[in-house]
Amino acid sequence: MALKFDFSNLFEPNVSDGLTEKDINDVEEKVLEAVENFSENTPDFAKLERRWIDSVKELEDWIVNFDTVVVLGIGGSGLGNLALHYSLRPLNWNEMTKEERNGYARVFVVDNVDPDFVSSILERIDLKMTLFNVISKSGSTAEVMANYSIARGILEAYGLDPREHILVTTDPEKGFLRKIVKEEGFRSLEIPPGVGGRFSVLTPVGLLSAMAEGIDIEELHEGAGDAFEKSMEKDVFKNPSAMIALTHYLYLKKGKNISVMMAYSNRLTYLVDWYRQLWAESLGKRCNLKGEEIFTGQTPVKAIGATDQHSQIQLYNEGPNDKVITFLRVEKFDREITIPETGREEISYLSRKRLSDLLLAEQTGTEESLRENGRPNMKVVFDKLTPYNVGQFFAYYEAATAFMGYLLNINPFDQPGVELGKKITFALMGREGYEYKVKEKSKKVIIE
Secondary structure, eight states, rough: OOOOOOOGGGGGTSSTTOHHHHHHHHHHHHHHHHHHHHHTTOOGGGSSSHHHHHHTTHHHHHHTTEEEEEOOOOOOOOHHHHHHHHHHHOOTGSSSSSTTTTTTTEEEOOOOOOOHHHHHTTOOOOOGGEEEEEOOSSSSOHHHHHHHHHHHHHHHHTTTTTGGGGEEHHHOOOOHHHHHHHHOOOOOEEETTOOOOGGOOOOOHHHHHHHHOOOOOOHHHHHHHHHHHHHSOOOOOHHHHHHHHHHHHHHHHTTOOOOEEEEGGGGHHHHHHHHHHHHHHOOOEEOOOOOOOEEOHHHHHHHTGGGGGTTTHHHHHSSSSSSEEEEESSSSOOOOOBBOOOHHHHGGGGGGOHHHHHHHHHHHHHHHHHHHHHHOEEEESSOOOOHHHHHHHHHHHHHHHEEEEHTTSOOOOOHHHHHHHHHHHHHHOOOOTTTOOOOOSSSSOOOO
């Protein structure tokens, strides 16, 4: 079944000071311009080229020889893989035996250079049975190249041929990683030149690890393809992506500059993280397309139900009314636990109820409390977690991000605010061609 989007609690009279039919009419034409532009000038990430799947499947006979795949990537190169892994495999997948995994690989994602974190993964793998997938479009990402160097150094120290344990996923023509592919004969996959990292999950960037752990990548693309097609629908009330962009744009104009995504499933934790990068990096911009300073964007915030009902909902219900909240709800879980009878009257209401019943009741209760407090919220409903539904989710939100960029008159596909920090890092690490002197602070406030 397809995803279901419930926008009811974004509109009056369901929520006070909500959106009205006039609000929709005032911007509908501009949203439809965005849809038409998307249809006529389809971004590369939405083309879902068949060769992306084919190139990954060509490596299948090699991949099956490994018990573990370690992804070395950061940003979109890491988060997409994490979102696929956690949403479509059991949470204890990497602790299962190979037999319990039906022979498919464990997948770890090294998306940081924290030495404690990196060491904790290296200590859990058998190098002889491990494939490292090094992912960097530029081939110069400092964090990825550091971890690549570590992985290669360890392989060589143990007398293993790096070419038999390292896969390179990078730009088809340029960059350091493409250079070593050509010079040293590493197997490789291509990152499509027109696809940015945060939009790359449905390309070989995400498909390789998904295939390795037994996720149906054909079904993933099928769901995404259907969602992209629906995102070109000219009726906004039949187009989830257009409605997401339209409603969030209107609420941003009303001062709702925070977008909370609250998932009522631990398996969706990294799907929310993926959304957080997509929304933040794409839409947080200093200048519009005319070069005028506008400092726009909507800050995405992550929450997990029911956990964060006990840490964040007090703020959302009674704090500043500056948020739009999106719930992610799963109707049917892969596994179930029934609460036993305890013989205590005080908690008898829980007896013989399923944990999923309690979790979904908590979601409904939170949704209703927000509505009664005049806090706008919407809901994305998964009938269950499948590659088709997860593929749909990726596509709908990628299209919605493109539409939102059009409405804000900004470029949602660049990230100039990230570049200065990268350049300073290169300079501090002594990379040739990069110079930066940390400015002496005129006033210091340090407590030891």
